[in-house]
Amino acid sequence: MVAVAAARLGVGRPRTTTPDERRLLARKFGSAIFAPAVAIPLVTIFAALALRQISVAGRPLIDPAQTTLIGLALASVTSVVLCRVLLKRRIVAAIDEGRRLMDLLGWAAVLPQMLSALGAVFAIAGVGTAIGQIAGQAIAGGSRAAAVVTYALGMALFTAVMGNAFAAFPVLTIGIGLPLIVMQFHGDPIAMSAIGMLSGFCGTLVTPMAANFNLVPAALLGLKNRYGVIAAQIPTAILLLMVNVVLMYVAVFR
DSSP: HHHHSSSSOOOOOOOOHHHHHHHHHHHGGEEEGGGHHHHHHHHHHHHHHTTTTTTEEESSOGGGGHHHHHHHHHHHHHHHHHHHHHHHOTTTHHHHHHHHHHHHHHHGGHHHHHHHHHHHHHHHHHHHHHHHHHHHTTTOOOOOOHHHHHHHHHHHHHHHHHHHHHHHHHHHIIIIIIIIIIIEEEEEEEEHHHHHHHHHHHOOOOOOOOHHHHHHHHHHHTTTSSTTHHHHHHHHHHHHHHHHHHHHHHHHTT
16 A cells, blocks of 8 residues: 555546536536435445345345445445436446546545554554553543543544544544443443544544545645635534534443
8 A cells, every 4th residue: 555655656547528518517417416426325324224124035135244335335336327317427437537536536545544554553552552541540430421522532633643533443442442431331332433433533524634535625626725624624523523422422321
């Protein structure tokens, strides 16, 4: 991954529309142009919930652990079909546009995977254990609420430092989530993990370390302020983190 990022790969010339043609299409289709994009999360959620209920001869149709990934694959196919039906574009246009987007992203496309690997290294090195010891001493004999606030806030802050919630998750979960929320206060590990990741994404919204999310879009849009995307996302990040703390407390200790 480091070699790919350092290779200074060039920008290709896929067969695609010009900026003027894209503006014309946007005016022609209006809000309907967002339907294929909106279909991806909707179909993914529906498929993830529905497919696990289907059984054949007493056995599940698909591996219950893979329903989300299979739902995402079905959603992607659905989105391409919608593009064909609504926008009247060639199926191969999806491949060409995907290549164009990846060319524009460049090395930042592999940044999430690199940071996830870094988080695993931190966990193996014992960073999570060290953080857990510090947090345990700070809230020794404390309340469940203090443990939840520490975990959610820690996920957001560590994500802001690392640039990716996948890097922060193993460190904070090993150090704070499992020993305090799950083992000491007997909380639900599934709810804790799901909302903990969402809390980490609040940190993603406010950090330039998440270059692929916050700096690359500013460059693609030609914004004068390279941190304009981050500035616009800060209020949402703060509000969402506050909601996550309350939601986690209710869901984990229900």
